[in-house]
Amino acid sequence: AQSVTQLDSQVPVFEEAPVELRCNYSSSVSVYLFWYVQYPNQGLQLLLKYLSGSTLVKGINGFEAEFNKSQTSFHLRKPSVHISDTAEYFCAVKKANAGGTSYGKLTFGQGTILTVHP
Amino acid sequence: AAGVIQSPRHLIKEKRETATLKCYPIPRHDTVYWYQQGPGQDPQFLISFYEKMQSDKGSIPDRFSAQQFSDYHSELNMSSLELGDSALYFCASSRPFQGSFPDTQYFGPGTRLTVL
Numbered sequence: 100a101q102s103v104t105q106l107d108s109q110v111p112v113f114e115e116a117p118v119e120l121r122c123n124y125s126s127s128v129s130v131y132l133f134w135y136v137q138y139p140n141q142g143l144q145l146l147l148k149y150l151s152g153s154t155l156v157k158g159i160n161g162f163e164a165e166f167n168k169s170q171t172s173f174h175l176r177k178p179s180v181h182i183s184d185t186a187e188y189f190c191a192v193k194k195a196n197a198g199g200t201s202y203g204k205l206t207f208g209q210g211t212i213l214t215v216h217p
Numbered sequence: 218a219a220g221v222i223q224s225p226r227h228l229i230k231e232k233r234e235t236a237t238l239k240c241y242p243i244p245r246h247d248t249v250y251w252y253q254q255g256p257g258q259d260p261q262f263l264i265s266f267y268e269k270m271q272s273d274k275g276s277i278p279d280r281f282s283a284q285q286f287s288d289y290h291s292e293l294n295m296s297s298l299e300l301g302d303s304a305l306y307f308c309a310s311s312r313p314f315q316g317s318f319p320d321t322q323y324f325g326p327g328t329r330l331t332v333l
Contacts, residue, residue: 135324142307143260143307145322204273204275205252207261
């Protein structure tokens with residue numbers, strides 16, 4: 100089974116400051132990694148995903164994440180945050196099926212609430 | 218672009234009542250997933266369907282059942298509702314497998330179920 104740990108439940112930062120949201124995972128098999136964002140009273144929106152290849156992945160809204168296999172981490176970063184980035188961020192993993200099938204559940208971390216202050 | 222549609226968006230029920238949540242996937246998406254997100258919790262996988270067949274099952278109570286219809290929409294039926302069933306229920310869909318990697322799950326806005 101897979102598990103995801105988001106090391107910070109809340110991260111307060113000031114506008115235009117850099118931010119890093121930490122995510123570690125545990126799995127006995129290869130996984131795919133995702134970051135989703137959830138704005139208040141809304142659904143989950145994909146920020147970025149790592150499937151293979153370059154370990155540095157760029158996503159929407161200026162976010163990026165780096166996959167580190169040896170440390171089993173997939174930390175999310177943004178060099179300069181905006182007030183509009185205030186939301187809850189979820190790291191998720193999905194088992195990499197050997198057959199490459201499309202279906203497969205996501206296992207989420209506990210979420211990190213990012214609050215950007217003016 | 219079309220998104221995943223869920224209805225209703227809000228639902229209030231009494232204990233022991235039944236509820237039906239509906240999910241309409243993005244056109245040409247053949248896989249549907251259901252997740253439950255309790256207050257202050259991360260989303261938990263309930264069940265998924267691929268080409269109208271159950272493909273995976275998570276922590277779904279026996280009181281709940283679901284199916285995917287010929288038009289690929291899905292319904293989650295919940296009976297004998299309990300206070301603890303109050304949560305945000307998400308549906309996600311993904312398109313047919315192409316290539317070597319899985320496709321992204323696109324989430325709907327969720328149905329907020331409140332059990333009184």
